[in-house]
Amino acid sequence: MVVGTPLQQRKNNMSQTTLKSLNGHDRAFEPIIVADIGGTNARFAVVTEFNLETNQFVIDHQFTFPSAEFQSFESALSAFLAKLTIKKPSRACFAVAGPIKGQQVYLTNLGWNFNTQDVKSDFGFSELAVINDFAAFAFAAPHLSKEDNIQVKTGQADPxxxxxxxxxxxxxGAACHVKDIHGSAVMSCEAGHISLAAVTELDRQLLQVLKESTQHVSVETVFSGPGLARLYKAMAQVKGVPAEDLNAAQISARANECDVCDATLNQFCDWIGSVAGDIALTFGALGGVFIGGGILPRMTERLISSRFVERFTEKGIMSQYAGQIPVTLVVQDNIPLIGAAACLHDRDQFS
Structure with a gap:
Protein backbone atom coordinates (compact mmCIF):
# COMPACT_ATOMS: atom_id res chain seq x y z
CA MET A 1 0.00 0.00 0.00
CA VAL A 2 1.33 3.46 -0.95
CA VAL A 3 1.13 5.99 1.87
CA GLY A 4 1.30 9.80 1.53
CA THR A 5 0.62 12.34 -1.19
CA PRO A 6 2.62 12.28 -4.46
CA LEU A 7 4.61 15.28 -3.21
CA GLN A 8 5.41 13.52 0.06
CA GLN A 9 6.41 10.40 -1.85
CA ARG A 10 8.79 12.44 -4.05
CA LYS A 11 10.33 14.03 -0.94
CA ASN A 12 10.79 10.60 0.61
CA ASN A 13 12.43 9.34 -2.57
CA MET A 14 14.70 12.40 -2.72
CA SER A 15 15.65 11.85 0.92
CA GLN A 16 16.60 8.25 0.19
CA THR A 17 18.60 9.30 -2.87
CA THR A 18 20.52 11.86 -0.82
CA LEU A 19 21.08 9.30 1.91
CA LYS A 20 22.65 6.91 -0.56
CA SER A 21 24.72 9.23 -2.70
CA LEU A 22 27.71 10.33 -0.61
CA ASN A 23 30.88 9.09 -2.37
CA GLY A 24 28.88 6.26 -3.88
CA HIS A 25 28.37 4.57 -0.50
CA ASP A 26 25.05 3.57 0.99
CA ARG A 27 24.85 5.69 4.13
CA ALA A 28 21.78 3.73 5.24
CA PHE A 29 23.76 0.48 5.33
CA GLU A 30 23.91 -1.15 8.75
CA PRO A 31 27.00 -3.31 9.43
CA ILE A 32 26.62 -7.09 9.23
CA ILE A 33 28.62 -9.80 10.99
CA VAL A 34 29.34 -12.48 8.38
CA ALA A 35 30.95 -15.89 8.64
CA ASP A 36 32.20 -18.73 6.48
CA ILE A 37 32.12 -21.90 8.59
CA GLY A 38 33.86 -24.92 7.08
CA GLY A 39 35.41 -28.12 8.30
CA THR A 40 38.91 -26.61 8.48
CA ASN A 41 38.43 -22.93 9.29
CA ALA A 42 35.84 -20.60 10.78
CA ARG A 43 36.19 -17.20 9.14
CA PHE A 44 34.44 -14.16 10.55
CA ALA A 45 34.28 -10.53 9.45
CA VAL A 46 32.18 -7.40 9.57
CA VAL A 47 30.77 -5.93 6.36
CA THR A 48 30.83 -2.23 7.07
CA GLU A 49 29.71 -0.58 3.82
CA PHE A 50 28.08 -1.13 0.46
CA ASN A 51 29.33 0.81 -2.56
CA LEU A 52 26.41 1.64 -4.83
CA GLU A 53 28.61 2.54 -7.79
CA THR A 54 30.66 -0.66 -7.83
CA ASN A 55 27.97 -2.93 -6.34
CA GLN A 56 30.63 -4.18 -3.91
CA PHE A 57 30.65 -4.81 -0.15
CA VAL A 58 33.45 -3.55 2.09
CA ILE A 59 34.75 -6.35 4.34
CA ASP A 60 36.66 -5.39 7.49
CA HIS A 61 37.72 -6.89 10.84
CA GLN A 62 38.48 -10.33 9.40
CA PHE A 63 39.61 -13.14 11.68
CA THR A 64 40.18 -16.81 10.87
CA PHE A 65 40.14 -19.51 13.53
CA PRO A 66 40.97 -23.23 13.14
CA SER A 67 37.57 -24.88 13.56
CA ALA A 68 39.05 -27.82 15.48
CA GLU A 69 40.08 -25.50 18.32
CA PHE A 70 36.45 -24.98 19.36
CA GLN A 71 33.85 -27.30 20.80
CA SER A 72 30.92 -25.43 19.29
CA PHE A 73 29.92 -22.73 16.85
CA GLU A 74 28.89 -20.50 19.73
CA SER A 75 32.40 -20.64 21.25
CA ALA A 76 33.97 -19.68 17.90
CA LEU A 77 31.54 -16.78 17.50
CA SER A 78 32.31 -15.62 21.05
CA ALA A 79 36.04 -15.66 20.29
CA PHE A 80 35.47 -13.44 17.25
CA LEU A 81 33.28 -10.99 19.14
CA ALA A 82 35.94 -10.74 21.87
CA LYS A 83 38.42 -9.52 19.24
CA LEU A 84 36.17 -6.82 17.80
CA THR A 85 37.25 -3.27 18.51
CA ILE A 86 33.98 -1.76 17.28
CA LYS A 87 30.46 -1.84 18.63
CA LYS A 88 28.93 -5.26 17.96
CA PRO A 89 26.62 -5.09 14.92
CA SER A 90 23.07 -6.24 15.56
CA ARG A 91 22.73 -8.09 12.24
CA ALA A 92 24.45 -11.31 11.23
CA CYS A 93 24.45 -13.91 8.46
CA PHE A 94 26.50 -17.11 8.47
CA ALA A 95 27.36 -19.34 5.51
CA VAL A 96 27.90 -22.94 6.62
CA ALA A 97 29.13 -26.10 4.93
CA GLY A 98 26.35 -28.30 6.21
CA PRO A 99 22.61 -28.99 6.10
CA ILE A 100 20.05 -26.59 7.54
CA LYS A 101 16.71 -28.04 8.61
CA GLY A 102 14.32 -25.41 9.84
CA GLN A 103 16.06 -23.68 12.74
CA GLN A 104 18.61 -26.48 13.23
CA VAL A 105 22.05 -26.23 11.65
CA TYR A 106 24.38 -29.25 11.41
CA LEU A 107 28.10 -29.13 10.64
CA THR A 108 28.72 -32.84 10.39
CA ASN A 109 32.48 -32.66 9.80
CA LEU A 110 32.91 -30.75 13.06
CA GLY A 111 30.23 -32.34 15.20
CA TRP A 112 28.72 -28.89 15.72
CA ASN A 113 25.02 -28.18 15.71
CA PHE A 114 23.07 -25.15 16.84
CA ASN A 115 19.62 -23.60 16.80
CA THR A 116 19.38 -20.29 14.94
CA GLN A 117 16.81 -18.83 17.30
CA ASP A 118 18.95 -19.68 20.33
CA VAL A 119 21.99 -17.99 18.75
CA LYS A 120 19.92 -14.95 17.81
CA SER A 121 18.64 -14.62 21.37
CA ASP A 122 21.87 -15.50 23.21
CA PHE A 123 23.99 -13.04 21.20
CA GLY A 124 21.39 -10.28 21.01
CA PHE A 125 21.01 -10.13 17.23
CA SER A 126 18.02 -8.21 15.87
CA GLU A 127 18.37 -10.08 12.58
CA LEU A 128 20.06 -13.40 11.85
CA ALA A 129 20.18 -15.67 8.82
CA VAL A 130 22.06 -18.94 8.26
CA ILE A 131 22.54 -20.22 4.70
CA ASN A 132 24.53 -23.04 3.13
CA ASP A 133 27.72 -22.29 1.25
CA PHE A 134 26.27 -22.66 -2.26
CA ALA A 135 23.30 -20.46 -1.41
CA ALA A 136 25.91 -17.92 -0.33
CA PHE A 137 27.64 -18.36 -3.70
CA ALA A 138 24.34 -17.61 -5.45
CA PHE A 139 23.68 -14.53 -3.30
CA ALA A 140 27.22 -13.32 -4.05
CA ALA A 141 27.02 -13.82 -7.83
CA PRO A 142 25.54 -10.39 -8.77
CA HIS A 143 28.21 -8.69 -6.66
CA LEU A 144 31.31 -10.39 -8.06
CA SER A 145 34.05 -8.41 -9.75
CA LYS A 146 34.62 -9.18 -13.45
CA GLU A 147 38.25 -8.14 -13.15
CA ASP A 148 38.97 -10.62 -10.35
CA ASN A 149 37.55 -13.69 -12.11
CA ILE A 150 38.10 -15.58 -15.36
CA GLN A 151 35.73 -15.68 -18.32
CA VAL A 152 35.51 -19.23 -19.65
CA LYS A 153 32.77 -18.59 -22.20
CA THR A 154 31.68 -15.30 -23.70
CA GLY A 155 28.03 -14.29 -23.92
CA GLN A 156 25.49 -11.58 -23.27
CA ALA A 157 24.23 -11.69 -19.69
CA ASP A 158 20.70 -10.43 -19.13
CA PRO A 159 20.89 -8.36 -15.91
CA GLY A 173 26.92 -28.01 -5.36
CA ALA A 174 24.56 -25.85 -7.35
CA ALA A 175 22.06 -23.07 -6.71
CA CYS A 176 20.19 -20.37 -8.57
CA HIS A 177 19.78 -16.63 -8.00
CA VAL A 178 16.21 -16.05 -9.19
CA LYS A 179 14.93 -12.67 -10.34
CA ASP A 180 11.50 -11.35 -11.24
CA ILE A 181 9.65 -8.02 -11.19
CA HIS A 182 9.07 -8.36 -7.44
CA GLY A 183 12.70 -8.85 -6.42
CA SER A 184 15.13 -11.71 -6.08
CA ALA A 185 15.64 -14.91 -4.12
CA VAL A 186 18.01 -17.86 -4.00
CA MET A 187 16.91 -21.40 -4.74
CA SER A 188 19.06 -24.25 -3.46
CA CYS A 189 18.86 -27.72 -4.98
CA GLU A 190 20.43 -31.18 -5.06
CA ALA A 191 21.82 -31.08 -8.59
CA GLY A 192 24.83 -33.12 -7.51
CA HIS A 193 22.57 -36.17 -7.17
CA ILE A 194 20.88 -36.07 -10.57
CA SER A 195 21.86 -38.84 -12.98
CA LEU A 196 24.99 -38.14 -15.01
CA ALA A 197 24.21 -38.22 -18.73
CA ALA A 198 26.51 -39.46 -21.49
CA VAL A 199 26.88 -37.40 -24.67
CA THR A 200 29.89 -38.88 -26.49
CA GLU A 201 30.95 -42.47 -27.06
CA LEU A 202 33.75 -42.04 -24.50
CA ASP A 203 31.19 -40.74 -21.99
CA ARG A 204 29.11 -43.85 -22.57
CA GLN A 205 32.06 -46.21 -22.12
CA LEU A 206 33.11 -44.48 -18.90
CA LEU A 207 29.54 -44.47 -17.61
CA GLN A 208 29.26 -48.20 -18.26
CA VAL A 209 32.43 -48.86 -16.25
CA LEU A 210 31.28 -46.61 -13.41
CA LYS A 211 27.97 -48.47 -13.23
CA GLU A 212 29.84 -51.69 -12.48
CA SER A 213 30.71 -50.36 -9.02
CA THR A 214 28.07 -47.68 -8.47
CA GLN A 215 24.37 -48.38 -8.84
CA HIS A 216 23.45 -44.74 -9.40
CA VAL A 217 26.06 -42.70 -11.23
CA SER A 218 25.23 -39.14 -10.26
CA VAL A 219 26.93 -35.90 -11.24
CA GLU A 220 28.75 -35.95 -7.90
CA THR A 221 30.00 -39.49 -8.55
CA VAL A 222 32.43 -37.95 -11.05
CA PHE A 223 32.49 -34.22 -10.34
CA SER A 224 33.97 -34.06 -6.85
CA GLY A 225 37.33 -34.72 -5.23
CA PRO A 226 36.68 -38.46 -4.79
CA GLY A 227 34.96 -38.43 -8.18
CA LEU A 228 38.12 -37.48 -10.03
CA ALA A 229 39.78 -40.62 -8.66
CA ARG A 230 36.79 -42.70 -9.79
CA LEU A 231 37.00 -41.17 -13.26
CA TYR A 232 40.72 -41.95 -13.43
CA LYS A 233 40.12 -45.64 -12.64
CA ALA A 234 37.31 -45.83 -15.19
CA MET A 235 39.52 -44.15 -17.81
CA ALA A 236 42.31 -46.67 -17.14
CA GLN A 237 39.87 -49.57 -17.62
CA VAL A 238 38.50 -48.10 -20.85
CA LYS A 239 42.06 -47.65 -22.14
CA GLY A 240 43.00 -51.17 -21.02
CA VAL A 241 45.83 -50.21 -18.66
CA PRO A 242 46.25 -50.93 -14.95
CA ALA A 243 45.14 -48.15 -12.61
CA GLU A 244 47.18 -47.00 -9.66
CA ASP A 245 45.70 -45.94 -6.34
CA LEU A 246 45.84 -42.16 -6.92
CA ASN A 247 43.89 -39.33 -5.31
CA ALA A 248 42.81 -36.12 -7.04
CA ALA A 249 45.98 -34.19 -6.18
CA GLN A 250 48.21 -37.00 -7.43
CA ILE A 251 46.26 -37.31 -10.68
CA SER A 252 46.68 -33.58 -11.32
CA ALA A 253 50.39 -33.66 -10.42
CA ARG A 254 51.14 -36.56 -12.77
CA ALA A 255 49.17 -35.32 -15.79
CA ASN A 256 52.33 -34.33 -17.71
CA GLU A 257 53.86 -37.80 -17.41
CA CYS A 258 50.84 -40.12 -17.33
CA ASP A 259 48.57 -40.41 -20.38
CA VAL A 260 45.66 -41.76 -18.32
CA CYS A 261 45.93 -38.89 -15.81
CA ASP A 262 46.07 -36.39 -18.66
CA ALA A 263 43.04 -37.95 -20.38
CA THR A 264 41.16 -37.98 -17.06
CA LEU A 265 41.62 -34.25 -16.50
CA ASN A 266 40.65 -33.47 -20.09
CA GLN A 267 37.52 -35.58 -19.77
CA PHE A 268 36.67 -33.95 -16.45
CA CYS A 269 36.77 -30.48 -18.05
CA ASP A 270 34.92 -31.57 -21.19
CA TRP A 271 32.15 -33.48 -19.45
CA ILE A 272 31.44 -30.82 -16.84
CA GLY A 273 30.70 -28.52 -19.77
CA SER A 274 27.68 -30.68 -20.57
CA VAL A 275 26.62 -30.72 -16.92
CA ALA A 276 26.96 -26.94 -16.61
CA GLY A 277 24.92 -26.47 -19.79
CA ASP A 278 22.19 -28.76 -18.43
CA ILE A 279 22.03 -26.77 -15.19
CA ALA A 280 21.96 -23.49 -17.14
CA LEU A 281 18.95 -24.72 -19.12
CA THR A 282 17.24 -26.06 -16.00
CA PHE A 283 17.48 -22.71 -14.23
CA GLY A 284 17.00 -20.55 -17.33
CA ALA A 285 20.29 -18.88 -16.43
CA LEU A 286 20.40 -16.15 -19.05
CA GLY A 287 22.01 -13.96 -16.39
CA GLY A 288 25.11 -16.14 -16.55
CA VAL A 289 26.73 -19.21 -15.01
CA PHE A 290 29.38 -18.95 -12.31
CA ILE A 291 31.62 -21.94 -11.53
CA GLY A 292 33.42 -22.30 -8.21
CA GLY A 293 34.40 -25.12 -5.89
CA GLY A 294 37.86 -26.28 -4.95
CA ILE A 295 38.89 -28.16 -8.11
CA LEU A 296 38.47 -26.19 -11.35
CA PRO A 297 40.21 -23.00 -10.17
CA ARG A 298 43.34 -25.16 -9.87
CA MET A 299 43.19 -26.22 -13.52
CA THR A 300 42.27 -22.95 -15.21
CA GLU A 301 44.40 -23.34 -18.35
CA ARG A 302 43.19 -26.88 -18.96
CA LEU A 303 39.55 -25.83 -18.55
CA ILE A 304 39.91 -22.96 -21.02
CA SER A 305 41.67 -25.13 -23.61
CA SER A 306 39.19 -28.01 -23.21
CA ARG A 307 35.93 -28.67 -25.05
CA PHE A 308 33.97 -27.16 -22.15
CA VAL A 309 32.39 -24.40 -24.26
CA GLU A 310 31.48 -26.78 -27.09
CA ARG A 311 29.93 -29.27 -24.68
CA PHE A 312 28.11 -26.49 -22.78
CA THR A 313 26.51 -25.23 -26.00
CA GLU A 314 25.63 -28.56 -27.66
CA LYS A 315 21.97 -28.70 -26.62
CA GLY A 316 20.11 -29.54 -29.83
CA ILE A 317 17.31 -27.07 -30.52
CA MET A 318 18.38 -25.09 -27.44
CA SER A 319 21.98 -24.64 -28.63
CA GLN A 320 21.40 -21.00 -29.58
CA TYR A 321 19.84 -20.36 -26.16
CA ALA A 322 22.81 -21.93 -24.36
CA GLY A 323 25.23 -20.17 -26.70
CA GLN A 324 24.31 -16.71 -25.43
CA ILE A 325 24.99 -17.55 -21.75
CA PRO A 326 28.36 -16.34 -20.38
CA VAL A 327 30.31 -18.62 -18.05
CA THR A 328 32.72 -17.29 -15.41
CA LEU A 329 35.22 -19.26 -13.35
CA VAL A 330 35.26 -17.66 -9.91
CA VAL A 331 38.69 -17.38 -8.31
CA GLN A 332 37.86 -14.29 -6.24
CA ASP A 333 38.29 -14.67 -2.49
CA ASN A 334 35.70 -14.23 0.27
CA ILE A 335 32.71 -15.49 -1.76
CA PRO A 336 30.82 -16.90 1.29
CA LEU A 337 31.34 -13.63 3.18
CA ILE A 338 30.08 -11.57 0.25
CA GLY A 339 27.10 -13.90 -0.16
CA ALA A 340 26.23 -13.72 3.53
CA ALA A 341 26.18 -9.93 3.37
CA ALA A 342 24.16 -9.96 0.15
CA CYS A 343 21.57 -12.27 1.71
CA LEU A 344 20.55 -9.61 4.23
CA HIS A 345 21.21 -6.64 1.95
CA ASP A 346 19.05 -8.03 -0.87
CA ARG A 347 16.28 -8.76 1.62
CA ASP A 348 16.38 -5.13 2.76
CA GLN A 349 16.14 -3.81 -0.80
CA PHE A 350 12.89 -5.62 -1.55
CA SER A 351 11.23 -5.57 1.87
Missing part, protein backbone atom coordinates in the same frame (compact mmCIF):
# COMPACT_ATOMS: atom_id res chain seq x y z
CA UNK A 160 17.25 -9.17 -15.14
CA UNK A 161 17.52 -12.94 -15.63
CA UNK A 162 18.40 -15.87 -13.38
CA UNK A 163 22.00 -16.73 -12.51
CA UNK A 164 23.23 -20.29 -11.93
CA UNK A 165 26.18 -21.21 -9.71
CA UNK A 166 27.79 -24.63 -9.51
CA UNK A 167 31.03 -26.34 -8.73
CA UNK A 168 32.83 -29.55 -7.81
CA UNK A 169 34.69 -29.71 -4.52
CA UNK A 170 34.33 -32.22 -1.72
CA UNK A 171 30.93 -32.80 -3.32
CA UNK A 172 29.05 -31.05 -6.11
Missing amino acids: NANIAVLGPGTGF
